[in-house]
Amino acid sequence: xxxxxxxxxxxxxxxxxxxxxxxxxxxxxxxxxxxxxxxxxxxxxxxxxxxxxxxxxxxxxxxxxxxxxxxxxxxxxxxxxxxxxxxxxxxxxxxxxxxxxxxxxxxxxxxxxxxxxxxxxxxxxxxxxxxxxxxxxxxxxxxxxxxxxxxxx
Amino acid sequence: xxxxxxxxxxxxxxxxxxxxxxxxxxxxxxxxxxxxxxxxxxxxxxxxxxxxxxxxxxxxxxxxxxxxxxxxxxxxxxxxxxxxxxxxxxxxxxxxxxxxxxxxxxxxxxxxxxxxxxxxxxxxxxxxxxxxxxxxxxxxxxxxxxxxxxxxxxxxxxxxxxxxxxxxxxxxxxxxxxxxxxxxxxxxxxxxxxxxxxxxxxxxxxxxxxxxxxxxxxxxxxxxxxxxxxxxxxxxxxxxxxxxxxxxxxxxxxxxxxxxxxxxxxxxxxxxxxxxxxxxxxxxxxxxxxxxxxxxxxxxxxxxxxxxxxxxxxxxxxxxxxxxxxxxxxxxxxxxxxxxxxxxxxxxxxxxxxxxxxxxxxxxxxxxxxxxxxxxxxxxxxxxxxxxxxxxxxxxxxxxxxxxxxxxxxxxxxxxxxxxxxxxxxxxxxxxxxxxxxxxxx
Numbered sequence: 001x002x003x004x005x006x007x008x009x010x011x012x013x014x015x016x017x018x019x020x021x022x023x024x025x026x027x028x029x030x031x032x033x034x035x036x037x038x039x040x041x042x043x044x045x046x047x048x049x050x051x052x053x054x055x056x057x058x059x060x061x062x063x064x065x066x067x068x069x070x071x072x073x074x075x076x077x078x079x080x081x082x083x084x085x086x087x088x089x090x091x092x093x094x095x096x097x098x099x100x101x102x103x104x105x106x107x108x109x110x111x112x113x114x115x116x117x118x119x120x121x122x123x124x125x126x127x128x129x130x131x132x133x134x135x136x137x138x139x140x141x142x143x144x145x146x147x148x149x150x151x152x153x
Numbered sequence: 154x155x156x157x158x159x160x161x162x163x164x165x166x167x168x169x170x171x172x173x174x175x176x177x178x179x180x181x182x183x184x185x186x187x188x189x190x191x192x193x194x195x196x197x198x199x200x201x202x203x204x205x206x207x208x209x210x211x212x213x214x215x216x217x218x219x220x221x222x223x224x225x226x227x228x229x230x231x232x233x234x235x236x237x238x239x240x241x242x243x244x245x246x247x248x249x250x251x252x253x254x255x256x257x258x259x260x261x262x263x264x265x266x267x268x269x270x271x272x273x274x275x276x277x278x279x280x281x282x283x284x285x286x287x288x289x290x291x292x293x294x295x296x297x298x299x300x301x302x303x304x305x306x307x308x309x310x311x312x313x314x315x316x317x318x319x320x321x322x323x324x325x326x327x328x329x330x331x332x333x334x335x336x337x338x339x340x341x342x343x344x345x346x347x348x349x350x351x352x353x354x355x356x357x358x359x360x361x362x363x364x365x366x367x368x369x370x371x372x373x374x375x376x377x378x379x380x381x382x383x384x385x386x387x388x389x390x391x392x393x394x395x396x397x398x399x400x401x402x403x404x405x406x407x408x409x410x411x412x413x414x415x416x417x418x419x420x421x422x423x424x425x426x427x428x429x430x431x432x433x434x435x436x437x438x439x440x441x442x443x444x445x446x447x448x449x450x451x452x453x454x455x456x457x458x459x460x461x462x463x464x465x466x467x468x469x470x471x472x473x474x475x476x477x478x479x480x481x482x483x484x485x486x487x488x489x490x491x492x493x494x495x496x497x498x499x500x501x502x503x504x505x506x507x508x509x510x511x512x513x514x515x516x517x518x519x520x521x522x523x524x525x526x527x528x529x530x531x532x533x534x535x536x537x538x539x540x541x542x543x544x545x546x547x548x549x550x551x552x553x554x555x556x557x558x559x560x561x562x563x564x565x566x567x568x569x570x571x572x573x574x575x576x577x578x579x580x581x582x583x584x585x586x587x588x589x590x591x592x593x594x595x
Contacts, residue, residue: 004195012191016183030187037191087180094170095177113171114178144170 004044007053008037014054014115015061021110022065024099032064039064058115059125062107069103097147105140112137196436246446246460249495253449317503318424320361320372329404331369333359338371340404347404357395363424367402368410368482370429372419393452394419394433398485411485416451417476421552423503427482428489428535430508432501435474435493451476453491464539466496466512466526473497475510479535489535494528502555507531507540509555509562513548525549529562 002010012033019032039060040047047053087095098109111117111125119137123130322333330341338350338359350359350371363370373395395414399407417435424430435451450457451474463474475498478491498510508530525548529540545564549555554565 005192008188008192008195012188013182017178017181020181021178030183033183033187034191034194038194041195087177092177094173098174109174110178113174141167145166148170 002050002053004041007040007044011054011057012037015057017114018058018061018107018110019065021099021106021114022062022103023068028068032061032068035064036060055121055125058111058117062126093148097144100147101140101143105136105143108133108136109140109144246450249460249463249465250446250449252465252495317505318363318365320363320422320424322361324362324364326364326366331362331364331401333362333371338362338369340401340407342404348407350399350407360419361422363422363429363482364401365424365427365482367400368427368485369399369401369407370424370482370485371397371399372422372431373397374419375414393417394431396429396431396480396485398482413454413480413486413488415453415476415478415488415491417474420475420498421501423501423508424482425503425505425532428479428532429482430477430479430503430532430537432498432510433476434497435476450474451493453478453488458491458493462491463493463495464528466494466528466542467544475512477508477510477530477537479532479537481535490537492530492537492539496526498528500549500552500555502552502557503532504557506533507557507562508537509557511549511555511564525564527562527564 015036016029016033019036020026020029023029023032036057040057047056098106101109107126108122111122112119117125119130119133122128123133126133324331328342329347332339332341340347340349357373357375359371359373361372375393375395393414393416395412397412398410400410401407415431415433417433420432420434422429422431433451446460447457450460450463452458453476458476473496475494475496476491477493478488480488494510496512498512500511502509502511510528510530512526512528514524514526525545526542527545528542531538531540549564556563
């Protein structure tokens with residue numbers, strides 16, 4: 001089992017990227033990031049192994065964003081934070097396209113394509129049926145295609 | 154929307170999409186400050202949740218203190234006093250490292266961290282002279298300074314022990330008033346500012362001082378947050394403090410005659426005759442490395458302390474050092490003595506000959522209760538020696554709960570037994586006891 005320090009080094013990026021893909025705002029993602037690791041530090045001894053740790057972090061991140069959306073009037077579809085302007089233009093099209101999807105779609109896309117989780121794993125983390133995840137992925141892909149068709153893809 | 158029938162992208166597009174999406178995501182990283190904040194959360198020491206309980210209990214404790222029977226227990230025979238673990242010298246850096254390593258992730262309660270972040274309540278009762286009134290009510294501080302006509306009669310900073318000076322933001326020698334305001338030191342006489350010392354360097358902030366004849370000793374906080382106004386003492390995470398001595402014999406031309414520095418943030422200080430004793434607390438940062446003592450040993454004037462100067466408290470619960478130093482205001486370029494204790498200290502009390510460091514801790518065996526480790530240091534002409542240590546039951550409320558008389562150290566503590574603490578975890582005291590301990594030479 002890794003130490004908490006190693007866990008922080010290893011997973012802050014992951015949690016942050018997921019949080020950002022959910023919240024679309026740098027400052028909110030940072031808040032979530034701190035919240036998640038605060039929980040991790042509190043509960044570290046309860047986590048058995050590293051696989052479990054990763055899944056736990058993803059789950060907690062998603063839960064934190066859910067309560068974050070519930071607790072504020074930020075449910076509206078906000079634009080992606082301007083703080084991300086440093087991303088290279090040619091590649092960020094893809095990212096912006098993903099960010100323009102609905103929250104649920106963003107999340108499955110992120111977990112599937114970025115975290116390389118399988119549909120089964122995603123369904124376990126999100127506590128949704130496999131078929132639900134599959135259809136969400138499918139729809140998200142279609143929407144993405146629509147959006148990206150005009151560009152290079 | 155015919156696309157709904159096929160899979161959206163074809164395979165190669167999908168592969169491209171995946172690679173691009175990953176590449177962009179890989180460019181996204183959280184800000185360094187945020188990550189280091191998280192790391193410090195993890196590092197912040199394992200103080201028991203219990204800490205809350207005494208803050209809340211202070212008021213009730215004071216009331217109780219009047220009425221409750223005080224139990225005077227001689228140090229040797231007291232059954233609640235553990236006198237087993239003696240203070241010991243560090244033998245090498247490795248031993249220190251091992252202890253830190255053991256402590257640092259033992260408990261990950263963040264309450265203490267949050268405590269520090271938002272209230273700094275823990276330290277507030279340590280700097281009485283800043284106008285933060287002690288709740289004890291036993292001693293009243295008066296900030297008003299008087300530069301009356303009689304030259305040899307003026308009111309100085311109120312202190313706990315006669316002959317032991319405590320630092321303040323305003324001082325007078327009877328004729329001139331010295332103030333620190335917004336990090337600017339002014340010397341004032343009859344409504345006129347005679348001279349001022351402004352910022353030395355960026356990031357250095359003056360916060361307290363002593364005046365001894367024509368020597369002005371000023372404490373600077375050296376940190377990365379230079380613009381925080383100093384109104385009350387908070388736990389601003391300044392890495393170091395710097396002690397600068399000025400020659401103020403010529404009031405219009407102040408000369409700097411010496412500067413020294415030590416690691417940690419300022420806890421308290423005392424001046425006895427011409428010796429200034431400074432106590433700072435040095436938190437070990439999260440990225441300490443075994444091979445490199447520089448990462449976990451406090452520094453004095455930029456040099457890592459020798460391990461022979463470091464003592465290890467028994468049963469260490471916090472990964473921090475308490476650094477105690479002494480210097481002579483007449484030779485302000487060097488310390489006359491320096492010591493460090495692994496384990497930290499919360500409160501200090503100083504008589505003219507001895508200093509006591511108190512560190513509250515949490516004992517978790519059959520019963521969970523809080524206890525205080527007391528370390529006695531002797532101060533003789535700028536030389537600090539470690540004398541004795543003892544563990545007593547309960548927490549010490551503040552520095553005014555400690556006193557020395559005829560070689561006896563008297564201390565009032567306030568403690569709780571929490572037989573069900575582990576189960577309920579609610580922090581509500583089940584049994585509240587106040588004690589008066591009198592510790593003799595042993």
